[in-house]
Amino acid sequence: MTDQAHTGATRTIRPQGYWVGVARDGQKMGFWFILPTFLLLLFIVIFPFFMQLYLSVTWWTPLEGIPWYSAWEVFSWFDNYLTLATDPRLWGALWRTALIMIVAVPAQFFLGMALAYLFIDQFPGRKLFYSILLTPMMIVPAVVGLMFFLLFQGTGPVNAHLGLPADFSWLTDVNRAMISVIIADIWQWTPLMFLILLAGMLGVPSDQLLAARLLGGSNWQNFVKIILPRMKTVIIIALVLRTVECFKIFDLIYIMTKGGPGVQTETISVFLYKQTFGDLEWSYVAAIGLTILIVLSVIAAKGLAYMARKQG
Amino acid sequence: MKPSPGALALKYLFILLACAVVLYPLLWMVTMAFKPYPEWTTVAGLTWLPQDPTWQNFEFIFRGHAEGLVVSLDRTITGPLIASLVTSICGTALAVVSGTLASYAVVRFGLAQSLPLSVLQLRLFPPLAVMIPVMVMWAFIGAVDTWWGLSLIYGIVTLPFAFWLMKTFFEEVPVEIEDAARVSGCSYWRVFYRITLPIVKPGLATCALFVFILNWSDYLLALMLTQKEWVTLPVYMATLTSAMGGQMYGMKAALGVIAAIPPVVFGLMIQKHLVRGLTFGALKQ
Numbered sequence: 348m349t350d351q352a353h354t355g356a357t358r359t360i361r362p363q364g365y366w367v368g369v370a371r372d373g374q375k376m377g378f379w380f381i382l383p384t385f386l387l388l389l390f391i392v393i394f395p396f397f398m399q400l401y402l403s404v405t406w407w408t409p410l411e412g413i414p415w416y417s418a419w420e421v422f423s424w425f426d427n428y429l430t431l432a433t434d435p436r437l438w439g440a441l442w443r444t445a446l447i448m449i450v451a452v453p454a455q456f457f458l459g460m461a462l463a464y465l466f467i468d469q470f471p472g473r474k475l476f477y478s479i480l481l482t483p484m485m486i487v488p489a490v491v492g493l494m495f496f497l498l499f500q501g502t503g504p505v506n507a508h509l510g511l512p513a514d515f516s517w518l519t520d521v522n523r524a525m526i527s528v529i530i531a532d533i534w535q536w537t538p539l540m541f542l543i544l545l546a547g548m549l550g551v552p553s554d555q556l557l558a559a560r561l562l563g564g565s566n567w568q569n570f571v572k573i574i575l576p577r578m579k580t581v582i583i584i585a586l587v588l589r590t591v592e593c594f595k596i597f598d599l600i601y602i603m604t605k606g607g608p609g610v611q612t613e614t615i616s617v618f619l620y621k622q623t624f625g626d627l628e629w630s631y632v633a634a635i636g637l638t639i640l641i642v643l644s645v646i647a648a649k650g651l652a653y654m655a656r657k658q659g
Numbered sequence: 660m661k662p663s664p665g666a667l668a669l670k671y672l673f674i675l676l677a678c679a680v681v682l683y684p685l686l687w688m689v690t691m692a693f694k695p696y697p698e699w700t701t702v703a704g705l706t707w708l709p710q711d712p713t714w715q716n717f718e719f720i721f722r723g724h725a726e727g728l729v730v731s732l733d734r735t736i737t738g739p740l741i742a743s744l745v746t747s748i749c750g751t752a753l754a755v756v757s758g759t760l761a762s763y764a765v766v767r768f769g770l771a772q773s774l775p776l777s778v779l780q781l782r783l784f785p786p787l788a789v790m791i792p793v794m795v796m797w798a799f800i801g802a803v804d805t806w807w808g809l810s811l812i813y814g815i816v817t818l819p820f821a822f823w824l825m826k827t828f829f830e831e832v833p834v835e836i837e838d839a840a841r842v843s844g845c846s847y848w849r850v851f852y853r854i855t856l857p858i859v860k861p862g863l864a865t866c867a868l869f870v871f872i873l874n875w876s877d878y879l880l881a882l883m884l885t886q887k888e889w890v891t892l893p894v895y896m897a898t899l900t901s902a903m904g905g906q907m908y909g910m911k912a913a914l915g916v917i918a919a920i921p922p923v924v925f926g927l928m929i930q931k932h933l934v935r936g937l938t939f940g941a942l943k944q
């Protein structure tokens with residue numbers, strides 16, 4: 348390996364890197380080590396990408412009876428892309444996905460931050476409470492969907508506790524369906540925010556915090572001036588992670604409401620699923636998928652470049 | 660600085676409140692699993708603990724029928740349970756083995772420096788946006804509704820986690836130890852197999868459990884790539900209602916409890932490393 352590669356490694360957290368001047372047998376072993384991952388990536392990225400590109404400019408559906416490689420027989424130029432630009436159902440689904448992100452992610456963030464703040468210091472029972480609070484994010488999302496499906500039934504415990512009649516519906520109501528889904532998402536993923544933010548908060552040097560306290564800073568001042576600035580990276584990681592995952596949301600919604608009533612809780616993933624299996628519009632879904640892929644890649648590249656510039 | 664008793668009481672109050680909110684839906688499902696039919700709804704009054712606890716729901720999903728129930732089930736839990744176990748374990752093995760090898764090559768030999776980011780990109784996209792070609796390919800090679808087809812996709816989608824997690828564990832191994840072994844005449848393979856792997860063994864176990872949880876939790880991929888023979892537990896749970904007409908709350912809750920247990924147990928076991936795993940090694944606790 349060259350020196351240039353070696354200096355690249357010093358940017359990792361531990362300055363010790365890999366061996367300089369790996370002999371040929373080592374290179375060879377490294378090649379075999381990377382091969383499986385490389386083949387898997389090739390298998391799932393390169394080939395599907397071209398297939399998706401190909402199918403997206405046709406009218407191919409699995410119903411036609413022609414195999415996918417003959418899809419050029421129903422070549423359609425950019426019709427799918429023109430359709431998706433003006434498809435109200437697609438834009439509605441995108442808007443609802445954005446709505447969930449706008450409401451759920453900040454809610455999870457603030458709740459997680461508040462909880463993390465309570466867990467900075469040691470106190471009796473901390474470990475037990477910590478474990479309890481982490482449980483939701485370990486539960487299979489589909490099971491969380493079932494749990495909230497059961498809770499929000501007309502004859503479920505929520506209505507009983509709130510003193511509402513059994514015909515007061517949550518999951519089949521135009522407005523409350525979305526609220527129920529968002530509540531479920533917040534319930535499941537606040538623990539993740541809590542976990543990450545607490546790890547970041549505990550990473551703040553305790554002597555700095557102690558010094559600030561001794562100098563007479565109020566709790567709020569210490570939090571805003573000492574803790575928050577030192578948690579910036581952690582906060583960004585937590586928010587990015589949750590936003591990306593929130594955009595994918597499917598299991599929870601599909602089990603709770605199937606996107607209904609009507610299209611009231613139909614997010615982008617639920618919409619794509621219904622197009623794929625309900626309407627069998629595979630080439631249309633391929634076009635939408637490819638567009639999402641490109642847009643997200645551009646956003647990610649811009650984001651990474653921005654981060655690199657900030658650090659450099 | 661000691662907080663005042665009032666502040667401490669307030670703190671406990673908030674934490675207990677948060678725990679109550681966390682436990683509320685959980686408790687309802689767990690107790691539901693042990694409730695007989697009349698207690699499934701709150702029509703006859705809200706009961707938190709089963710008044711008349713029963714194993715009927717579990718008996719029903721394991722045997723396909725239960726005493727006192729007119730309905731019966733054409734598919735018991737056995738098939739989906741085996742399917743979930745087999746595909747999760749095989750997918751985990753695939754992800755962990757290839758991820759471990761590749762991350763070692765990246766960390767120690769400095770090969771393929773662009774690999775980490777390209778692997779990470781796999782997690783960026785919603786699976787549904789890239790599923791069309793995958794489904795066409797799976798159908799083309801005859802992998803739909805087979806154990807190896809589902810394991811293959813599981814291995815691929817969890818590879819980024821395995822790769823990044825193992826990368827951080829390898830980075831923590833002091834290169835001096837390996838250097839010493841090299842100087843004593845060990846081959847590269849021997850250094851990796853006899854020195855490094857034993858050192859990262861706890862990390863490897865953590866990584867395997869973490870990836871297993873992810874695979875076990877999948878719903879969407881199994882929904883799309885299986886039809887009957889290899890339907891996994893979450894998919895089976897979700898389709899239980901439609902297959903039997905009426906709402907089978909108790910049985911579904913029993914299934915939910917069974918599906919939820921392994922991830923929670925494993926998750927609590929690797930609690931210390933959860934942050935590292937979930938943030939792709941960016942944060943350590």
